Amino acid sequence: MHDDRNLVEARLKRVLDERVRPALYPESVPLDVAVWNAPGEPVPVEEGLAAEPEPIQAGARWGAPWGTSWFRVTGTVPKEWAGKTVEAILDLGFDENMPGFQCEGLVYRPDGTPVKGLNPRNQWVRIGAPVEGGEEVRLHVEAASNPVILDYHPFVPTQLGDKDTAGSEPQYTLARMDLAVLDETVWNLVLDLEVLGELMAELPVDSPRRWEILRAVDKALDAIDLQDVGGTAEAARSRLTEVLSAPAVPSAHRVSAVGHAHIDSAWLWPLRETVRKVARTTSNMTALLEDEPDFVFAMSQAQQWAWVRDHRPEVWARVKKAVADGRFVPTGGMWVESDTNMPGSEAMARQFVHGKRFFLDEFGVENDEAWLPDTFGFAAGLPQIIKAAGAKYLLTQKISWSQTNKFPHHTFRWEGIDGTRIFTHFPPVDTYNCSMKGSEIAHAAKNFKDKGVARHSLAPTGWGDGGGGTTREMIAKAARLRDLEGSATVEWETPQAFFEKAEAENPEPPVWVGELYLELHRATLTSQAKTKQGNRRSEHLLREAELWAATAAVRAGFPYPYDDLDRIWKTVLLHQFHDILPGSSIAWVHREARATYDRVAEELNGIIDAAQRALAGEGDTPLVFNSAPHARAGVPAGAAASPATEGRTGSAARPGGGHILDNGLLRVEIDDRGLVVSAYDLAADRETIAPGGAGNLLQLHPDFPNMWDAWDVDAFYRHTVTDLTDADEVAPGDDGISVRVVRSFGSSRVTQVLTLVPGERRLEVDTEVDWHETEKFLKLAFPLDVHAERYASETQFGHFHRPTHTNTSWEAAKFEACNHRFVHLEEPGWGVAVVNDSTYGHDVTRTVRTDGDSGTTTTVRVSLLRAPRFPDPETDQGVHRFRHALVPGAGIGDAVREGWRINVPERRVTGGAGEVAPLVTVDRDAVVVTAVKLADDGSGDVVVRFHEAHGGRARATLTTGFAARDVQVTDLLERPLADAEAPRTDGDRITVRLRPFQLMTLRLKRA
Incomplete structure (x- = not known):
C-alpha cells in the first residue's frame, strides 16, 4: 500500500504539471x-x-x-x-x-x-x-x-x-x-485533481478516505489520453464524481471564506x-x-x-x-x-x-x-x-x-x-492570503484551539498587494470543499456573518488581559526616526489647532476650518499605516512622508497662529498660550493663555571636574564624561541614579537581525555593547542652567544639552545626532535606584504595566516595547519618569545593586536610532534631534503632566486681550482632556473628550467657559449614547464619574 500511495502521488503531480495544465489552452x-x-x-x-x-x-x-x-x-x-x-x-x-x-x-x-x-x-x-x-x-x-x-x-x-x-x-x-x-472541461479537471490530491496529502496514511481518493485519482489518470487530454477530460472527471460528492462529517470544522x-x-x-x-x-x-x-x-x-x-x-x-x-x-x-x-x-x-x-x-x-x-x-x-x-x-x-x-x-x-x-x-x-489549498484548510482545522466549544473560523482568501485578490480557481476550490468528506467545510460569508455565528456558538470564550504583543518586528518602534517624529508632532499640532480654533470660534467668531482639519487628519492617519509609521517601507515612501509632515506642520501652525491672534487681539503684551493638559487640581485642564513670566536657576563647577546644576529641588552632578552620576531629590532626600551607574549614557549595539532588517531586532543584539563615554567637550551653557556635551563615535557625532529647569524636578536632555552608522542600534540609558517589579508605559487613553523581570518566556520576549510620552517606575511613595517628545521603543531591565546593599536597581533605556539597509539602504542617515527628560520624585500624575509638557511647548503671541480663559476646565489632575473641538457636523456644538489617566476612579467637575444648554455623552462619532448615564449639570458645571482609564466624549450644545 505504501508504494502504491507514493506512486499515485508522483504520477498525479507529473501528469498535472506536464500534460493536463498545458492542455488548458489547446x-x-x-x-x-x-x-x-x-x-x-x-x-x-x-x-x-x-x-x-x-x-x-x-x-x-x-x-x-x-x-x-x-x-x-x-x-x-x-x-x-x-x-x-x-x-x-x-x-x-x-x-x-x-x-x-x-x-x-x-x-x-x-x-x-x-x-x-x-x-x-x-x-x-x-x-x-x-x-x-x-x-x-x-x-x-x-x-x-x-x-x-x-x-x-x-x-x-x-x-x-x-x-x-x-x-x-x-x-x-x-x-x-x-x-x-x-x-473549460480541462480547467475543471485540473481543479478536481488539485483539490483531491491536496486533500489526500493531508489525510492520515491509514485513513480509509485517503485510500478511496487515491484509487479514484488513479482511475481518473488511467482515463486520460496523454496525447488527447481535452478529448478524454470528461471521462476522467466522471471517475472522480463519487469521491467529490461524499459529504463532510457533521463534526467537520467550518471555514468562513471571505474574499480578500x-x-x-x-x-x-x-x-x-x-x-x-x-x-x-x-x-x-x-x-x-x-x-x-x-x-x-x-x-x-x-x-x-x-x-x-x-x-x-x-x-x-x-x-x-x-x-x-x-x-x-x-x-x-x-x-x-x-x-x-x-x-x-x-x-x-x-x-x-x-x-x-x-x-x-x-x-x-x-x-x-x-x-x-x-x-x-x-x-x-x-x-x-x-x-x-x-x-x-x-x-x-x-x-x-x-x-x-x-x-x-x-x-x-x-x-x-x-x-x-x-x-x-x-x-x-495562519495567513491573510489563503488560496484554498488543501494544506491551508487542513491546517485551519488542525490548528484551531477552540475545539469542543466552537468549530467556526475565518479564512481571508485572495492574493494581496500586487496579487489582484481572489481568483476564479480559489472559488472553484471552495465550491468543491463546501461539503467534502475528509475536509473542513468552506462557505463564502461576510465578516459580520462569521462573527455572529462564532459568538453565538462560543459566547463565553477565554479572556486575554493586556496588550497583544507581537514577538517579532520590535524594531519598527525605532526605524525611520523622522517619520515617527513627524507623526508625533502632527498629532499634537492637530490637538492644538482644534483647541485654539474652537476657542476662537466660540469667543471671537473665528471661522472654524472644518475642511482643512478633516483633510489634514486624513493625511496623518494615512501615514500611520502599518508599514509607514513603523518605518518598514522603501526610501521613496519615507522621503515623501518627511515632506508631507513638513507641509502639515506649516499648515497647522498657520491655523494655530491665526486662532491665537484672533483671541489675543490687538496690542503689544506678550501672552503665553499653553495647550498642554495641566495635572494640578484647580488649574485648567484644557488650555489657557496668560502674561509671560521668566525664571532662573544656578550652576557651579564640581570639584575634580564636571558640573553641578542645582535649582533647590534637584541637584544634578555631571562628570567630565558628560554623564549624570547623581540626580539628588532634595525634598525626598534620596538619590535617583543607581549606585555606580551613570545616566545620559549613550550605548551602541551591533544590529543585524536574522531577518527583516527594518522590522526586527533580535535578542542577541544585547550581547555586544559599546558605552559611549569619551567626550570631545563638556562645558557649561551660556544660560547658567545647562551643560553642553559633545562626543564622536564611528562616523557620527552627538551634541547634547542637559538643562535643569527652574522650579521643576526635571532634567531635560536635548540630543542632536549626526548619524552615519550602518547596522547599529543607539540607546540612551538611565540606571535608576528604584526597586520595581513592574513599570508603566503610556498607551492610548492611559498606561499599561509590564514586568521588569523575565520569569517566563512571555516576559523575556518583551525585550523591546512601546511607550508614548512616558515610562514610569516607582517604589511606594517615590518614583521616576522618563519622558520623550518623539521616541517609542525602549527596554527596562533590573540588576543587583553594586554598593554591597541588597536589592535591585532598574535601568530604563530609550531607543534612539537604527541603521538597517533594507528596504531603505539609507535609513536614518543624517541629523536627528530628540528631547527627553528625567523626572525624579514623579508620581504617575507627574509622568502624565511632564509627558504632555515636553510634547506641547508654550507659544508666545503679542496681543492686548489679557488672560484668555479656556473653554473647559477640569478640577481633577487625574482627568486629562485629549480633544476640544467643534462637532464635525458643522453644528457649532463643542465636543470634549477626556479620560481618567492615573488608573483609579475619579469624580470630576468640568466647567465650561461658555453657556451650554444641553450635554450629551456620545460615541467617538459624536452620536448620543442611548444607554449612557447623563452627567449632572449645574449651570456651567458638569460632574462626571469615571472608572480607571475610562474614556468619555461629551457634546455640548451652545446656548
Whole structure:
C-alpha cells in the first residue's frame, strides 16, 4: 500500500504539471502588440488610450523601474473557434511563484471602461463564451513596471526603492500575448485533481478516505489520453464524481471564506502606486462577483475606497453597485489598517471616526468589526476605542508570527486597560492570503484551539498587494470543499456573518488581559526616526489647532476650518499605516512622508497662529498660550493663555571636574564624561541614579537581525555593547542652567544639552545626532535606584504595566516595547519618569545593586536610532534631534503632566486681550482632556473628550467657559449614547464619574 500511495502521488503531480495544465489552452494565435512608455509619473487614462504606441514583440524587454507602459493589443478571433470559450492571455513577464510585488496591469476597453487587472496568477481576459468567430479584439493595458524589491533574497540593499536612484534599466521581458481557446472541461479537471490530491496529502496514511481518493485519482489518470487530454477530460472527471460528492462529517470544522486582498497602503511601493493597485484589484473583484454568485469580497481601509472614488470613477461605479448588492463588503471601519502601538489616543480614535464615517456617508453601512490582519501587535488601550467607535469585534492574524510563544487561543475576549472586552478572532489558517489549498484548510482545522466549544473560523482568501485578490480557481476550490468528506467545510460569508455565528456558538470564550504583543518586528518602534517624529508632532499640532480654533470660534467668531482639519487628519492617519509609521517601507515612501509632515506642520501652525491672534487681539503684551493638559487640581485642564513670566536657576563647577546644576529641588552632578552620576531629590532626600551607574549614557549595539532588517531586532543584539563615554567637550551653557556635551563615535557625532529647569524636578536632555552608522542600534540609558517589579508605559487613553523581570518566556520576549510620552517606575511613595517628545521603543531591565546593599536597581533605556539597509539602504542617515527628560520624585500624575509638557511647548503671541480663559476646565489632575473641538457636523456644538489617566476612579467637575444648554455623552462619532448615564449639570458645571482609564466624549450644545 505504501508504494502504491507514493506512486499515485508522483504520477498525479507529473501528469498535472506536464500534460493536463498545458492542455488548458489547446489552441492559440498571437496578438499584435504595441507599447507607449509614459514619461515620468502615470498619466490619466484618456491620455494613455490616445497615445501612439510603437510595435513590440514577445521576448522584448520593457519597463524602467516605477515606469508606466501602455500596451495596445489587437487581433481577430479565428472563425473556426466559433462556439468555443476564448480568452486573451496577457503575460507581462510575471513570476507566478511570487503573486505580487512585481509588474501589474489594468485592462481597458477602447472607450476607457476598465475590464480587470492583470497579475501573476490572473493573466486572462475573457473575450467570449462562446464566441461567434471573427470578432475584432482591441484592448489597452496600463502596465506598471514596479521593480522586484522583495525577492528570494529579500534583504539585499537596493537602490530600486526610490525612483530618484532606481535608474532606467528595463525590468521585465514581455511574455505570452495570445488569443487562446480555454478548454473549460480541462480547467475543471485540473481543479478536481488539485483539490483531491491536496486533500489526500493531508489525510492520515491509514485513513480509509485517503485510500478511496487515491484509487479514484488513479482511475481518473488511467482515463486520460496523454496525447488527447481535452478529448478524454470528461471521462476522467466522471471517475472522480463519487469521491467529490461524499459529504463532510457533521463534526467537520467550518471555514468562513471571505474574499480578500490585503493591500498595503504603502510598503515596497509609494502611495501613488497603491492608488493603482486598489483600482486593479477592485476591477478584478467586481468582475469576479458578476461571474460567481456565491462569492463575497470584503475590503477594509476607507482611504483605499476613497482613492477609487477620487481617482477611478469608472471603477467606483462598479464598486458601488456591488456594495448595494451586499457582496462587496466594507469592513474594518478604520481609515487605514494602522499600526496600533504608536498612534496617540486621539489619532487611534480618529482612525475609527474617519473610517466609519466614510462608509456611513458613502453607503449607509456601519460594520461591527475592526479588521487588522497584518498589524504588528496591539496596544492595551485599543479595546475601549473599538467599543467607543460602536464596534464589537476584532480580527487579526499577525500574532501567529510570534517567534517565542504560541498564542493560546483563536477565539477569545480581549480585555483592555479599562476593562472593556472585545470578541476577537485569530484565523487558525495562519495567513491573510489563503488560496484554498488543501494544506491551508487542513491546517485551519488542525490548528484551531477552540475545539469542543466552537468549530467556526475565518479564512481571508485572495492574493494581496500586487496579487489582484481572489481568483476564479480559489472559488472553484471552495465550491468543491463546501461539503467534502475528509475536509473542513468552506462557505463564502461576510465578516459580520462569521462573527455572529462564532459568538453565538462560543459566547463565553477565554479572556486575554493586556496588550497583544507581537514577538517579532520590535524594531519598527525605532526605524525611520523622522517619520515617527513627524507623526508625533502632527498629532499634537492637530490637538492644538482644534483647541485654539474652537476657542476662537466660540469667543471671537473665528471661522472654524472644518475642511482643512478633516483633510489634514486624513493625511496623518494615512501615514500611520502599518508599514509607514513603523518605518518598514522603501526610501521613496519615507522621503515623501518627511515632506508631507513638513507641509502639515506649516499648515497647522498657520491655523494655530491665526486662532491665537484672533483671541489675543490687538496690542503689544506678550501672552503665553499653553495647550498642554495641566495635572494640578484647580488649574485648567484644557488650555489657557496668560502674561509671560521668566525664571532662573544656578550652576557651579564640581570639584575634580564636571558640573553641578542645582535649582533647590534637584541637584544634578555631571562628570567630565558628560554623564549624570547623581540626580539628588532634595525634598525626598534620596538619590535617583543607581549606585555606580551613570545616566545620559549613550550605548551602541551591533544590529543585524536574522531577518527583516527594518522590522526586527533580535535578542542577541544585547550581547555586544559599546558605552559611549569619551567626550570631545563638556562645558557649561551660556544660560547658567545647562551643560553642553559633545562626543564622536564611528562616523557620527552627538551634541547634547542637559538643562535643569527652574522650579521643576526635571532634567531635560536635548540630543542632536549626526548619524552615519550602518547596522547599529543607539540607546540612551538611565540606571535608576528604584526597586520595581513592574513599570508603566503610556498607551492610548492611559498606561499599561509590564514586568521588569523575565520569569517566563512571555516576559523575556518583551525585550523591546512601546511607550508614548512616558515610562514610569516607582517604589511606594517615590518614583521616576522618563519622558520623550518623539521616541517609542525602549527596554527596562533590573540588576543587583553594586554598593554591597541588597536589592535591585532598574535601568530604563530609550531607543534612539537604527541603521538597517533594507528596504531603505539609507535609513536614518543624517541629523536627528530628540528631547527627553528625567523626572525624579514623579508620581504617575507627574509622568502624565511632564509627558504632555515636553510634547506641547508654550507659544508666545503679542496681543492686548489679557488672560484668555479656556473653554473647559477640569478640577481633577487625574482627568486629562485629549480633544476640544467643534462637532464635525458643522453644528457649532463643542465636543470634549477626556479620560481618567492615573488608573483609579475619579469624580470630576468640568466647567465650561461658555453657556451650554444641553450635554450629551456620545460615541467617538459624536452620536448620543442611548444607554449612557447623563452627567449632572449645574449651570456651567458638569460632574462626571469615571472608572480607571475610562474614556468619555461629551457634546455640548451652545446656548
